[in-house]
Amino acid sequence: MLQVDVALRLGSLELEVQLEASPGEIVAVLGPNAAGKTTLLRALAGLVPISQGKVMLDDVVFDDMTRGIHLPPERRPIGVVFQDYLLFPHLTALENVAFGLRARGMSAGDARTRAASWLERLGVGDCAEARPRALSGGQAQRVALARALAIDPRLLLLDEPLAALDASARSEVRRDLKRHLASFAGIRIVITHDPLEAIALADRLVIIERGRVVQTGTAADVTKRPRSRYVADLVGVNLLRGVATAGHVALVGGASLQSADGADGEVFAVIHPRAVALHRARPEGSPRNIWRGRASTLDFQGDRVRVGVEGEMPIIAEVTPAAVRELDLAEGSEVWASVKATEITVYPA
Amino acid sequence: MTRERPPLLVTGLAVIAVAFFVLPIAGLVYRAPWATALDELTRPEALTALRLSLVVSLAATGLSVLFGLPLAWIYARVPFPGRDAVRALTTLPMILPPIVGGVALLFAFGRTGLVGQFLDAGLGLRIAFTTAGAILAAAFVATPFLVLTGEAGLRSMARRYEEAARTLGATRWHVFRRVTLPLIAPALFAGAVLSWARGLGEFGATITFAGNLPGTTQTLPLAVLIALETRPEVAVMLSLLLLAVSLVILIALRDRYLRFS
Numbered sequence: 001m002l003q004v005d006v007a008l009r010l011g012s013l014e015l016e017v018q019l020e021a022s023p024g025e026i027v028a029v030l031g032p033n034a035a036g037k038t039t040l041l042r043a044l045a046g047l048v049p050i051s052q053g054k055v056m057l058d059d060v061v062f063d064d065m066t067r068g069i070h071l072p073p074e075r076r077p078i079g080v081v082f083q084d085y086l087l088f089p090h091l092t093a094l095e096n097v098a099f100g101l102r103a104r105g106m107s108a109g110d111a112r113t114r115a116a117s118w119l120e121r122l123g124v125g126d127c128a129e130a131r132p133r134a135l136s137g138g139q140a141q142r143v144a145l146a147r148a149l150a151i152d153p154r155l156l157l158l159d160e161p162l163a164a165l166d167a168s169a170r171s172e173v174r175r176d177l178k179r180h181l182a183s184f185a186g187i188r189i190v191i192t193h194d195p196l197e198a199i200a201l202a203d204r205l206v207i208i209e210r211g212r213v214v215q216t217g218t219a220a221d222v223t224k225r226p227r228s229r230y231v232a233d234l235v236g237v238n239l240l241r242g243v244a245t246a247g248h249v250a251l252v253g254g255a256s257l258q259s260a261d262g263a264d265g266e267v268f269a270v271i272h273p274r275a276v277a278l279h280r281a282r283p284e285g286s287p288r289n290i291w292r293g294r295a296s297t298l299d300f301q302g303d304r305v306r307v308g309v310e311g312e313m314p315i316i317a318e319v320t321p322a323a324v325r326e327l328d329l330a331e332g333s334e335v336w337a338s339v340k341a342t343e344i345t346v347y348p349a
Numbered sequence: 350m351t352r353e354r355p356p357l358l359v360t361g362l363a364v365i366a367v368a369f370f371v372l373p374i375a376g377l378v379y380r381a382p383w384a385t386a387l388d389e390l391t392r393p394e395a396l397t398a399l400r401l402s403l404v405v406s407l408a409a410t411g412l413s414v415l416f417g418l419p420l421a422w423i424y425a426r427v428p429f430p431g432r433d434a435v436r437a438l439t440t441l442p443m444i445l446p447p448i449v450g451g452v453a454l455l456f457a458f459g460r461t462g463l464v465g466q467f468l469d470a471g472l473g474l475r476i477a478f479t480t481a482g483a484i485l486a487a488a489f490v491a492t493p494f495l496v497l498t499g500e501a502g503l504r505s506m507a508r509r510y511e512e513a514a515r516t517l518g519a520t521r522w523h524v525f526r527r528v529t530l531p532l533i534a535p536a537l538f539a540g541a542v543l544s545w546a547r548g549l550g551e552f553g554a555t556i557t558f559a560g561n562l563p564g565t566t567q568t569l570p571l572a573v574l575i576a577l578e579t580r581p582e583v584a585v586m587l588s589l590l591l592l593a594v595s596l597v598i599l600i601a602l603r604d605r606y607l608r609f610s
Contacts, residue, residue, distance in 0.1 A: 047512050073515035086513040090531040099527070100517030151518055 002155060002187050006043055006063070007052040015039055015211040026181060026188040028202030030195060032230055036211040037191045038083070041157050044189070045080050046073035057155055057187075074103070076155075079148030083160040085140045087132035093119060093143045094128040100151035118146040122180060137165040138173045145180060154186045161190065162197055174200055195234045207231055225347050227268060238271040238315050244346055255313040258288040259344040266349040273306060273318035275343035279336040280327050289339045291315070295329050309337050377589055382582040389586040397564050398572035398587070402549060405480065405568055409487035409548035410541055413495040417544070418537070421499030443493045450489050451557025458485065458558075482559035483566040487548035494547055495540040502536025503529070539602050546598050550591065 002021040009015075015036040021027045031037050042048040044055060046062065049070060055062035062071050087096050097115035102108065119125045122142040127135055135143060141161060148156060161177060162170050178201055181188050192198050198205050199219040207215040207222065207230070215227040226232040232239030242251035244267040250256045251269075259269060277283070283290065293311025305324050307317045315337055329335065382389060389395065423429075424436055442450055458465040459477040468474040476482045510532060514524040530537070552570040559566035561575070569587055576584035 045512075045516050047515070073512070074518045074520055076516075078516060080513070080516040082509065082513055086507075086509055088510060088514070088528060088532075099514065099519070103514070103517055103519035103523050103527075147517065 001058060002189075003054070003056045004044065005053040006040075006050040006055060008039070008043060008048065008050045010039055010048065013039060013211055015043070017208065017211070017213055019206050019213060019216070021187045021189065023187060024185060025204065026190065026202045027204050027206055028190045028192055028198035029206045029208055030192055030198040031208035033193060035208045037193070037208055038159055040208070041080070041159050041189070041191050044155070044157060045078055046071055046076050060154075077153050078155045078157060079151060079153035081141070081144045081148050081156070081158040081161055084164050085132075085144035087135075087140055087143055087147070089132055092129050092131055093124065093135065093139075096132070096143060097147045097150050100147060104151065115146070115150060118150045119143065122146045123176070136169070138169050138176075141165070141173060141177070142180075145177070149184060156181075156184055156186055156188045158188070158190045160192055162192075162194070177201065225268070225345070226270065227349070232270070236273065238273060238276075240269040240271070241349060242267060242269065247341070247346075249344075249346060251313070253313075255291065257313075257339070257344060258341045259346045260342045261344070261346040263346045263348060267346045268349050270345045270347075271315065271339055271343065273316045275339055276309075276315055276317035277338045278307060278309070278317050278319055278323070278327060278329070279338065280334070282336050283338050288341045289344070291337050293335055293337060295331060295333045295335050298324065298329065298331055307335075309335060311337075313337070374592065377585055377592065380581075380585050381589055382585065385582065386586055389580075389583045390590065392580075392583060394563060394572065394576070395583055395587060398567055398569050399590075401480070401483075401564065401567065402569040405483045405487050406491075406545055406548040406551075408484045409491050409551075410495075410545040412484065412488040413492035413544045413548075414537075414541055417492045417495035417540075418499055421496045421503060424496070424500045425503035439496060440493045442490045443497075447490055447551065447553030447555075448557050451486060451554035454482075454486060454489060454554060454558040458482070477558055478560040478562065478566065480559075480565050483555050483568060486554040486558045487551045487568075490551050490554055491544040491548040494543040495537075498536055498540030498543060499533070502533035502540070505536075506532045542598055542602060546595060549594065 001023065004020070005018045007016045013034070013036050017036070017040055019027070029037050029040060039048060043050050044062070050063050050065065052065050054064045054066075056064075057077065060071075060077065061067075061069050062076055063069060087093070088099065091099065094112060094115050097118050098111040101111035101114055106114070116125065116128060119128050122145060124139050124142045124146070127139050127143065132140060132143070141164070162174055165173055174197065181201060190198070190201050204218055205216065205222050206213055207228065209228055209230050215222055215231060222231060223235045226235055226237065226239050229239060240249075240251050240257075242249040242256070244259070244263045244265060246264065247259050247262050248256060249259060249267060249269055257269065282292075291311055291313040293309040293313065293315075295307050296310040297306075297308035299306040299308075300321065303320065304318050305321055307319060307324075307329065309315050309317060317337060327333075327335070420439065424432065455462060455477060457463045458468070460466065460469050460475060465476065468476065476485060506529070510528050511524050514528045515521075519527065550570060551568070552574075555566065555568060556571055561567050561571045567575070569591060573584045573587045573591075576587065
């Protein structure tokens with residue numbers, strides 16, 4: 001069990017993160033750029049000192065500021081795969097993998113044998129004598145993974161493992177990486193800014209924004225009930241916040257809406273853009289939620305158009321190109337937006 | 350498109366500049382006693398000076414690596430108050446007139462000097478006017494080259510490789526030997542060669558601090574000066590020898606220092 005409760009300041013970043021990971025778990029730390037993800041990884045690896053808190057892996061104390069403990073990186077049972085892999089340019093692939101074993105005192109012969117078998121296991125046995133410069137991105141990633149795994153770590157940290165690859169190689173390498181990660185028994189933490197990567201590789205997501213954990217859960221949990229603008233944008237839904245009283249939600253900003261969900265208190269409300277209907281005149285009939293606004297952006301995405309509506313209730317609607325023509329929508333057009341009460345999901349904030 | 354012709358005045362001045370550098374070398378080559386070249390170079394006094402110069406310059410290079418590399422590492426990796434001032438002080442010998450260095454060394458390590466008096470009285474150790482003194486004089490002027498080049502090498506290497514090595518279980522010392530040193534090897538080599546060349550050519554500080562004693566402190570440049578008065582052919586040949594060494598160094602380091610484009 002990995003228990004993390006750390007606080008540190010680095011430049012303008014204030015990192016304050018609590019997280020736990022169980023044995024055998026793959027956790028993705030997902031967040032926008034500069035959210036503090038890499039700093040968190042570096043703190044876990046011991047490369048950045050924390051100013052407060054504690055990091056423990058089972059019975060091994062990595063950091064404990066109250067007791068003044070800071071284990072140097074070389075004494076942590078960890079393996080790290082860095083974003084650009086950082087394979088030592090002056091060593092061959094085999095020597096790179098053997099490096100950690102040699103550093104831990106294994107004889108040169110044994111280290112080479114072990115390193116060779118790790119390269120073999122990761123399917124890059126024929127690259128053993130190659131220098132990192134001669135390796136493709138995918139090969140370099142596997143060598144880096146072999147190097148991290150060869151020292152038999154209990155915690156594997158991967159920083160943006162696919163970011164250095166070009167898009168064409170990414171999906172294949174991602175599949176391989178998933179397989180190799182599955183064969184490792186310890187805790188795996190994958191840092192990424194790519195939700196697809198996070199969902200593909202991990203059992204559980206930890207969303208970090210501005211140095212704080214804003215949400216954790218399975219991919220399904222997180223996408224169904226986003227708790228931050230960042231996640232909502234990733235998933236592509238409208239996320240609103242307000243105070244609910246028996247289904248009536250007074251939103252931050254003044255507007256209000258009516259939901260079929262009967263929550264009370266501080267809530268998030270999620271409206272899928274497809275649930276937002278647009279009209280040129282005030283619609284008659286059943287919708288309980290109607291707002292007047294102005295189409296500010298029209299974003300054509302294949303057979304869908306995302307329309308940003310400005311007004312008392314800023315919201316994004318997703319309609320068909322046919323609807324845009326029918327409504328004669330252009331940027332600046334006056335529109336009415338409506339949403340059925342049953343289309344609004346409300347849950348406690 | 351044809352290239353524009355450079356201004357005549359600029360070309361003329363540049364040609365004069367080149368001539369200024371080439372003519373002295375031509376003079377040396379012109380005056381060289383080619384027929385007896387080997388004899389002149391293998392005269393006992395020349396051989397003695399040659400041997401001594403090698404010993405002194407190599408020992409000075411050794412000292413400059415031994416003390417200069419840790420200094421370069423501190424400059425590159427450890428921020429401390431007054432670092433720039435200290436760096437300026439240790440760089441000073443590069444631009445200081447060597448004779449000033451020699452006088453300064455004399456008043457520090459000479460028999461009555463700041464430190465020298467204690468070395469003499471306490472340990473019976475005399476540095477001035479000994480081979481050790483010649484080595485010290487050469488190291489004094491040569492070490493800054495190694496420090497500057499070494500620091501530049503350390504600063505330009507990606508420290509993240511060192512971090513990666515730490516996460517693989519390597520101690521700081523292991524990281525330094527197995528990662529840092531190999532990665533800065535080209536810079537270190539260049540620095541050592543420059544420092545060696547500087548030590549080999551050292552004259553002013555040596556003659557002031559160590560004197561001009563054949564076999565003990567009379568290195569090649571000093572022998573050239575003496576030979577100039579007694580046997581000019583030897584002076585010419587020894588000068589050509591030093592010139593050849595400098596050329597070889599320049600060619601060896603050309604990728605580092607001669608390519609600006």
